Amino acid sequence: MxxxxxxxxxxxxxxxxxxxxxxxxxxxxxxxxxxxxxxxxxxxxxxxxxxxxxxxxxxxxxxxxxxxxxxxxxxxxxxxxxxxxxxxxxxxxxxxxxxxxxxxxxxxxxxxxxxxxSSEEKVDWKKNIDILHLAKLIGIPLVFIIVFVLLYKNGxxxxxxxxxxxxxxxxxxxxxxxxxxxxxxxxxxxxxxxxxxxxxxxxxxxxKLYKSEHFSEVQLKKEKQLGTTLLGLLNLLILLYIATDVTYLMTTNATTGTELSSQVHNGINTLIASILIAIVIILYFFRGNLNFYSENKILKNLTYVWIILNVSLIGLIAIKNQNYIALYGLTYKRIGVYVYILLTCVGLITTFLKVLNIKNMVYLFRINTQIAFILLIVFSTINWDHTITKYNLNTAQNFDISYLINLSNRNAVLLYEQKDNIIASHEHKKRIDTKYWSYVEDVVQNEWQEYSYETFVISKKHPNSETK
Amino acid sequence: MNLPGNLFKSALLAFAIFWFIIISEDGIDSDTLLLMFLSCIPIFLMVTIVIIGSICPVFWLASKEHTNKQDIFKTYFPYYAIIASSACVFGIYASNNELIAFFSSAFITTCQSWVWFAKEKNE
Structure with missing residues (x-):
């Protein structure tokens, strides 16, 4: 069976x-x-x-x-x-x-x-048939017959x-x-x-994290002092950075692509370094018995503030990225920045939960991989090429038409439908036509196994095209 | 470890899979037959290099911790299979499906070679 x-x-x-x-x-x-x-x-x-x-x-x-x-x-x-x-x-x-x-x-x-x-099945098989012998019995004569037939053919x-x-x-x-x-x-x-x-x-x-047997209060006190000093100073530093960044955002009116690009990319680099170091520092101090130390409240509160300030830093990067997108349109890289921002935010929140609920490192790996899996499924439900094209054509102040044409065929229909409403050169419009009609040609030639939802949309639009 | 016996059986298996895939695509004639004979040497060399370079070291190093060859197989073969299959899939993709026969025979042969090593009686 x-x-x-x-x-x-x-x-x-x-x-x-x-x-x-x-x-x-x-x-x-x-x-x-x-x-x-x-x-x-x-x-x-x-x-x-x-x-x-x-x-x-x-x-x-x-x-x-x-x-x-x-x-x-x-x-x-x-x-x-x-x-x-x-x-x-x-x-x-x-x-x-x-x-x-x-x-x-x-x-x-x-x-x-x-x-x-599958040992039980194998025993039954072997009782009835000697597989190796059967393979030899069929294989070896077959190979030699083929060889000799090919040799005799020439003679x-x-x-x-x-x-x-x-x-x-x-x-x-x-x-x-x-x-x-x-x-x-x-x-x-x-x-x-x-x-x-x-x-x-x-x-x-x-x-869960458990208290270990070797519990030196003196050692923990020293560690707590180090942690409190370090996180206290880092909180002051990040506050200063955020204040200057907000001032910069409010006073500077960056309009050129190079300026905005530099703002976003520098911000992202800072963010990567800052968040990684932040998480490592938090994980170092809350790796063991300090979680159970009765006088760790100041250190814990400083950690929460540090996490919240890092989330604020993420917010600032998001604003810069949004300014860039509003002016120059969506691209995969700019969406990538948002995805990175989201993942970083998730990482910080789970680190916060780890400290709050006294969890271990395995918890962090488990929950973050689960969230990454869910996010992957959510992102896979979106037609990104269509979203990028729609946003750029309808909302963005400037956009690169060549970039949109070079995207996959999943925006071909939208580009073709809107080509008369956009300002583009004759050559670009010709490329849009070519892209659309070659896509239609591909789609109508698909076998039923290769169908997608768009096959039906195209077939409805062009009922005279022959599908297999 | 019966290395010579394993190498011989693996080379034979690799040869069979490699040429079966190629013949199923392109057919067979007397020129192919000559190529088949000539290919015995590079196939044997490739099999020897891959087995001695990637499978034997695992058994040699792990034999200090594990006395049973089946234990070594159960512990290390899964990771080997995952890495080998990923490398083979990448190879097939990078070669634009030109090297399907090579990578398919490489993957199946190395996996079967693990099985033959594991089935040997413990020393």
């Missing part, structure tokens, strides 16, 4: 992906994978966390079809690894799920062979003609290999495996 279901899944895998680009096939594959995993691991799907990861996987599958972007495909793959890894062991960190999921997908076949997960024209009449063109060997790949993949994920000892070690580690 197991082999039949894996065979069916591998045939579907070939049907969906062989010689096709990504589109509707990846979304359907995700659904097949969920059904397949559910068939073999039904108990695991009763777990709330598994259900959440399944939902995340379904969402990414939907957005592969809707957005058809590289980011949505990456998010779908990561969601796949997460789900497979979580089925192998539910109560571990998400990064351990990724490792287990990747390993299961890539090489569980070899691991199962040694660890003996005798009649034999050559006879051999040439034999054709195996009806068999597509590449398709066969691809189906074997599908079989390998589904066979691997049918029973996900765990990497040991890292999985069991991760299960044992809790998020």
């Amino acid at each position: 197991k082999h039949i279901s894996i065979l069916i899944a591998s045939f579907l895998f070939s049907l969906l992906f062989f010689d096709k680009s990504i589109g509707l096939n990846l979304s359907i594959f995700s659904i097949i994978t969920i059904v397949f995993l559910g068939f073999y691991n039904l108990k695991a799907f009763k777990n709330l966390r598994i259900r959440f990861y399944t939902l995340a996987y379904i969402i990414t599958a939907i957005f592969v079809f809707v957005q058809h972007s590289g980011l949505s495909i990456i998010a779908n793959c990561i969601a796949f690894f997460t789900l497979v890894g979580a089925i192998s062991e539910q109560n571990t960190s998400i990064y351990i799920n990724w490792l287990n999921g990747m390993f299961t997908t890539i090489a569980a076949f070899f691991y199962k062979y040694i660890s003996g997960n 005798n024209p009649v034999f050559n003609d006879l051999i040439n009449t034999i054709s195996f063109d009806f068999i597509n060997f590449q398709w066969v290999l691809f189906t074997i790949l599908g079989y390998y993949l589904f066979s691997n994920i049918s029973k996900p495996v765990q990497i040991e000892p890292i999985t069991s070690q991760d299960k044992q580690i809790t998020d």
Whole structure:
């Protein structure tokens, strides 16, 4: 039964992906994978966390079809690894799920062979058939027959003609290999495996920080004094920096691209250094027993103020970035600055929670990777090319039309629709036309496996174009 | 460790996978046959370099801590497989799918070589 279901899944895998680009096939594959995993691991799907990861996987599958972007495909793959890894062991960190999921997908076949997960089946097989002997029995004569046939072909024209009449063109060997790949993949994920000892070690580690037995109050007092002095001075310094930065923002009227770019990039460099050092300092002082020291309130309050001031610094960078965007439009790099700002903010908030709730370093890794996973899924739901183009054409004071034309085809429709409303040279408008019509040509030639939401939009606009 | 036996079996496996993928794409004729014979030497050399350079050191170094070869396999093979597969996928992508046969055979052969080492009786 197991082999039949894996065979069916591998045939579907070939049907969906062989010689096709990504589109509707990846979304359907995700659904097949969920059904397949559910068939073999039904108990695991009763777990709330598994259900959440399944939902995340379904969402990414939907957005592969809707957005058809590289980011949505990456998010779908990561969601796949997460789900497979979580089925192998539910109560571990998400990064351990990724490792287990990747390993299961890539090489569980070899691991199962040694660890003996499938030993019962192997014993039964071996009782009935000697596989190695069978392989030799078929393989060795086959290889020698092929070699000698090829040799004899050159020696005798009649034999050559006879051999040439034999054709195996009806068999597509590449398709066969691809189906074997599908079989390998589904066979691997049918029973996900765990990497040991890292999985069991991760299960044992809790998020809480515990007081150690060696507790020197004198040492802690010295550490507290150092921490209070350092953080007190750093708070004063950052306050001064923020004050001068606010003054600079309010008094200077930077309008040139170079000035604004320099403001944002210098600010980002400062921010990177500042936030990293801030987090390291906080983690150093709150790494152990100082968390439980009764006289640590001043140090804790200074840490909270330091975190809040760093968040204010982030706010200032965001204002500078927004000024830059309002004047010169959105680009991937400027969106990247916002993403960095968001991630930094998240990092600071989780560090704040770590100090507040007396958590350890593992907590920070766990929660930050979980948030990164959620953010990746959220970002994959957005058509960034369309968003950039729409913002630049409708809101930005200046924009680079060449940059918009050079983006992926996912803004082709919008550019084409708005080309008469924008000020652009004849050459640029011609490039927009070329981009749009070559996109239409590509889309209408897609096979059903390669369909995306935009295929239907284009087909509706151009009903006379022939789709396969 | 039965290194010569492992190298021989691995070279044979790499040869079979490599040429099966190429033949499935381009077909076979007498010129291909000559190339197949000639390729035995570089394939064996590549297999030897990769196995001695990447798998054997793990077994040699880990044998101080682990007495059982299967324990070494269970502990280190997963990371090896993840790194090797990432490198192979990158290689295939960077070569614009030109080197699928090479990287596929490299990945499968190294994984199987691990299995053969792990299945050996402990010394």
